[in-house]
Amino acid sequence: SNMAAPVPISPEELEELREAFAKIDVDNNGFISKDELTGLFRAANLPLPGYRVREIVQELTKTSDQLTFDEFTHIVHGLKSTEVAKTFRKAINKKEGICNVAGTSEQSGTQHSYSEEEKVAFVNWINKALEKDADCKHILPMDPNTNELFTGMGDGIVLCKMINLSVPDTIDERTINKKKLTPFTIQENLNLALNSASAIGCHVVNIGAEDLKEGRQHLVLGLLWQVIKIGLFADIELSKNEALVALLRDGESLEDLMKLSPEELLLRWANYHLEEAGCGKINNFSSDIKDSKAYYNLLNQVSPKGDEEGVPPIAIDMSGIREKEDLKRAECMLEQAERLGCRQFVMPTDVVRGNPKLNVAFVANLFNKYPALKKPENQDIDWSSIEGETREERTFRNWMNSLGVNPRVNHLYADIDDALVIFQLYEKIKVPVDWDKVNKPPYPKLGSNMKKLENCNYAVELGKKEAKFSLVGIAGQDLNAGNRTLTLALLWQLMRRYTLNILEELGDGQKVNDDTIVGWVNDTLREAGKPTISSFKVTPPPNATSVTMVTLEVSDLTRMFYSLSMIIRFNKNNIII
Numbered sequence: 001s002n003m004a005a006p007v008p009i010s011p012e013e014l015e016e017l018r019e020a021f022a023k024i025d026v027d028n029n030g031f032i033s034k035d036e037l038t039g040l041f042r043a044a045n046l047p048l049p050g051y052r053v054r055e056i057v058q059e060l061t062k063t064s065d066q067l068t069f070d071e072f073t074h075i076v077h078g079l080k081s082t083e084v085a086k087t088f089r090k091a092i093n094k095k096e097g098i099c100n101v102a103g104t105s106e107q108s109g110t111q112h113s114y115s116e117e118e119k120v121a122f123v124n125w126i127n128k129a130l131e132k133d134a135d136c137k138h139i140l141p142m143d144p145n146t147n148e149l150f151t152g153m154g155d156g157i158v159l160c161k162m163i164n165l166s167v168p169d170t171i172d173e174r175t176i177n178k179k180k181l182t183p184f185t186i187q188e189n190l191n192l193a194l195n196s197a198s199a200i201g202c203h204v205v206n207i208g209a210e211d212l213k214e215g216r217q218h219l220v221l222g223l224l225w226q227v228i229k230i231g232l233f234a235d236i237e238l239s240k241n242e243a244l245v246a247l248l249r250d251g252e253s254l255e256d257l258m259k260l261s262p263e264e265l266l267l268r269w270a271n272y273h274l275e276e277a278g279c280g281k282i283n284n285f286s287s288d289i290k291d292s293k294a295y296y297n298l299l300n301q302v303s304p305k306g307d308e309e310g311v312p313p314i315a316i317d318m319s320g321i322r323e324k325e326d327l328k329r330a331e332c333m334l335e336q337a338e339r340l341g342c343r344q345f346v347m348p349t350d351v352v353r354g355n356p357k358l359n360v361a362f363v364a365n366l367f368n369k370y371p372a373l374k375k376p377e378n379q380d381i382d383w384s385s386i387e388g389e390t391r392e393e394r395t396f397r398n399w400m401n402s403l404g405v406n407p408r409v410n411h412l413y414a415d416i417d418d419a420l421v422i423f424q425l426y427e428k429i430k431v432p433v434d435w436d437k438v439n440k441p442p443y444p445k446l447g448s449n450m451k452k453l454e455n456c457n458y459a460v461e462l463g464k465k466e467a468k469f470s471l472v473g474i475a476g477q478d479l480n481a482g483n484r485t486l487t488l489a490l491l492w493q494l495m496r497r498y499t500l501n502i503l504e505e506l507g508d509g510q511k512v513n514d515d516t517i518v519g520w521v522n523d524t525l526r527e528a529g530k531p532t533i534s535s536f537k538v539t540p541p542p543n544a545t546s547v548t549m550v551t552l553e554v555s556d557l558t559r560m561f562y563s564l565s566m567i568i569r570f571n572k573n574n575i576i577i
């Protein structure tokens with residue numbers, strides 16, 4: 001079924017390809033020329049005779065002389081298993097700045113690469129974020145020029161702290177083992193970190209405590225990036241920051257704005273300020289920011305002007321914008337960012353190369369510190385439609401994201417209105433999806449909702465006929481239009497089935513139902529000397545003082561199921577299935 005997956009290139013892979021592209025495209029003109037390709041193979045110092053290099057370059061540029069990013073993506077992604085593609089990948093990985101390491105699948109000889117600049121950026125970020133945390137003194141500060149980052153994650157403490165920083169209150173201070181660590185308590189910390197990472201919506205499939213303990217570089221970096229990104233993006237959302245309404249364009253409704261992803265909102269925000277400054281728009285945080293000019297203008301727009309009480313003005317020195325060399329201009333720009341306390345994530349070379357990941361992080365951090373937006377007054381806005389998501393909705397969203405659905409779900413209802421994510425969830429619970437019946441994006445401009453609705457109808461049909469869910473009164477239209485109650489009814493059954501499947505797998509196929517789980521909860525409570533429960537739908541006595549499980553509210557049912565499956569997954573196997 002992988003062949004027919006709706007979106008074959010994951011955002012992570014696309015990001016990696018962008019980085020690789022930027023590194024090969026030495027003159028930054030947006031194309032990879034034959035010379036640049038030849039240069040790549042030479043620099044990589046592969047044991048290849050000259051004629052082979054020429055042949056490979058010929059093969060890669062068979063259809064056009066210069067590779068655009070799309071062609072590059074197509075080739076690298078499409079020729080995955082051919083010898084040419086392998087050599088190409090090897091050359092990319094050997095290129096300076098991308099380190100090559102052996103990963104988890106050593107037996108199969110797979111090589112994993114990680115980026116040195118990411119490592120440096122994350123080390124600096126973590127050092128600063130946990131600077132004052134007494135529990136991290138044994139690890140921090142880490143030296144960005146060594147591999148301390150990878151060994152530093154090994155006892156799970158820093159990782160737990162970073163997760164809790166990204167989404168406050170995810171981890172209770174008391175549950176982290178900090179003193180006299182043993183292999184057992186370290187394992188507990190790492191399981192806690194993985195469990196919590198998954199609970200905040202990190203995709204943690206194929207990573208286990210062992211990988212963290214042994215500091216497997218690409219896995220550690222991948223997890224850290226997700227944790228950091230979730231924290232950076234946490235407040236880039238209308239319900240958290242009403243001033244974002246200032247980014248509404250003519251003819252748009254609040255709902256349109258709410259549907260934008262954090263990345264899209266950031267781009268809007270940057271362009272809003274660039275427009276105010278009378279500058280041209282940018283389309284991305286990679287090629288379009290390489291010359292630092294947009295950044296200069298953005299810094300100048302958002303820097304404090306002294307009109308807020310207690311915030312002294314900081315005037316940006318714009319003289320560096322006239323610097324002739326990109327690299328020098330980037331350094332001058334970052335010196336100004338530093339004056340705002342926002343020199344984070346990027347080095348001058350990351351700006352000039354247009355590293356998309358690190359540049360998004362740089363901009364997100366700038367947004368968080370200096371949004372410089374005012375909530376427009378006397379505008380006709382129906383604020384009642386801005387509702388924060390409920391805990392239940394967040395649980396569902398994080399659950400989907402932890403399973404790595406593509407695209408990532410930022411807004412529960414809007415992002416599943418074409419049911420593509422639902423189909424992926426069906427596959428996770430082993431309900432076969434006929435992908436030929438599924439409409440895939442990009443949808444035509446005219447009639448796009450019709451295509452989405454067809455998908456939703458098929459999703460409901462699968463639920464009724466194949467999954468045997470109880471979906472009385474639910475139609476495709478309810479999913480498509482985002483009817484809360486009815487959408488949640490389907491999601492709840494998906495998550496419940498998923499959880500029961502996992503428990504059955506762990507129990508060697510033994511049938512599992514709600515009673516089994518209540519029984520397990522009962523046993524656990526009894527062992528702890530706490531009162532037992534008869535079902536999940538307990539109404540806690542008003543004076544209850546016992547453990548969380550007993551004080552469950554009915555709406556916590558979903559969270560309960562989910563947590564339970566996570567606890568069992570991590571503790572039984574120490575690796576996620």
Ligand SMILES: *[C@@H]1O[C@H](CO)[C@@H](O)[C@H](O)[C@H]1NC(C)=O
Nearest residue numbers: 161164168169170171172173
């Ligand atoms: C997690 O965050 C909350 C709220 O910021 C804080 O009270 C708590 O001490 C933090 N726990 C850890 C383990 O850092």
Ligand SMILES: *[C@@H]1O[C@H](CO)[C@@H](O)[C@H](O)[C@H]1NC(C)=O
Nearest residue numbers: 018030282283284286287288
């Ligand atoms: C960024 O946007 C510009 C147009 O403004 C485009 O030419 C360029 O290809 C884009 N770069 C990437 C990496 O998408």
Ligand SMILES: *[C@@H]1O[C@H](CO)[C@@H](O)[C@H](O)[C@H]1NC(C)=O
Nearest residue numbers: 473478481482483484485486
């Ligand atoms: C969602 O569906 C239920 C059941 O059909 C209905 O009562 C409710 O009004 C719908 N909600 C919206 C917002 O349409």
Ligand SMILES: *[C@@H]1O[C@H](CO)[C@@H](O)[C@H](O)[C@H]1NC(C)=O
Nearest residue numbers: 515516518519522532533534
């Ligand atoms: C759990 O305990 C309650 C109260 O002791 C009991 O009524 C119920 O039958 C138990 N449920 C299961 C599934 O063991």
Ligand SMILES: *[C@@H]1O[C@H](CO)[C@@H](O)[C@H](O)[C@H]1NC(C)=O
Nearest residue numbers: 531540541542543544545546
């Ligand atoms: C809670 O209240 C009940 C009756 O109202 C009483 O029997 C019980 O002892 C109380 N529990 C605590 C912990 O105060």
